Amino acid sequence: MSTGKKAQVTDGTSAREIEGVIKSAKRVLELFEYFAECRRPLSVTDLVRGLNYPQSSASALLKSLTRLGYLDYDRQKRLYVPTLRVALFGGWVQDQLFSQTSLSHLIDELHAASGGEAVILGMQNDIYVQYIHLVQAPQQQVPSWYIKPGSLRPLCRSAAGRILLSRKTDVEVQQLLWRINAEEEPHLRMQVSDLLKELDRIRQDGYAYTEGTVNPGVGVLAVEMPTPPSQPPMALGIGGRIDTLRMDRERYLALLNEALQPYRARTPSGRP
Structure with a gap:
């Protein structure tokens, strides 16, 4: 009943x-x-x-x-x-069976070659950069720095975010910075002139580098990840303790550029 x-x-x-x-x-x-x-x-x-x-x-x-x-x-x-975040979900399964050249395999190799540093792949999500894929040591050298996949970081204060901003026009950057500063605490807000100057340096040198701008004691070195026109721009970076990055920055930059060379060779250039 x-x-x-x-x-x-x-x-x-x-x-x-x-x-x-x-x-x-x-x-x-x-x-x-x-x-x-x-x-x-x-x-x-x-x-x-x-x-x-x-x-x-x-x-x-x-x-x-x-x-x-x-x-x-x-x-x-x-x-x-x-986005590639979807493809990376099951990438590890394919890697075990078939591929030695996939993006997730590349990130695993960078993690090993860097001595276990965190390797992050980020793309823009509104006024943030989102870490859509990463590999990190189970016990980070900086205990407070554990990155959860999908984490958001401020575009203008993170190395990966600055790489993405460097692909934009000055007008686009200023519009985004106005929105970013509106959300930030007063002491964290950036001046337009300072950010544009830093983005010019990134465009010239080909990489972004930050120390303690998001997490104290932690730095990140990032470069642009070549992507096809159908995908949004992405950044690939290596992060770790500031003292380690200062000592090994040139080696890490060489690792990133070497790892991305095959992608640069087969990805059409000319992204605006």
């Missing part, structure tokens, strides 16, 4: 709530499978028609995945495309 109450699981979650969670997870997987099938950027309308989703649900899902760094959105064309 029915009591009229919703079915409950042991933790107090209703069967309807569980069904909703399962449905959301299913839609995320279906969305990425549909991108894999189409192999091109897609609009909200494309996904609504192709997957038979309600417009509101599709829009909310796309915006959430973009905010998390799994999709990139072209505002002018109104098209979405998966």
Whole structure:
């Protein structure tokens, strides 16, 4: 005999709530499978028609995945495309079976060659740089510096973020810095002239280097990661204790440039 109450699981979650969670997870997987099938950027309308989703649900899902760094959105064309963060999810499985030249394998090799320093891959997420993939030692030399995958760092204060800013025009940089400074504590705000001067140096030297600008005692050396035009710009960096980076900076820079040489050779240049 029915009591009229919703079915409950042991933790107090209703069967309807569980069904909703399962449905959301299913839609995320279906969305990425549909991108894999189409192999091109897609609009909200494309996904609504192709997957038979309600417009509101599709829009909310796309915006959430973009905010998390799994999709990139072209505002002018109104098209979405998966980022390399998606590809790196299962990259380790493919590496074990087939590939010796994949990006995740490259990052693993850099981690080993640097003596166990943290190796990070970052891309822009609004006014931040997001670490979409990284390898680090289980016990960092700086105890307070543990990086969680997906972590956000200020664009203008992190080495990876400055690499990404160096690809932009001065006007774009000023617009972003205005928004960044609005979110920062007063003592952390940057002057436009100081940032533009630093970006000019990065464009000339080909790398960014920071010490203690995000975490005390920690520095990061970063360069641009060559990416195809369909993907947003990315930065690849090595991070560790400041004293170690000062001593080995030239060696780390050589490691980064050597590792990226095959990617530079096969990636078309001319990104704006």
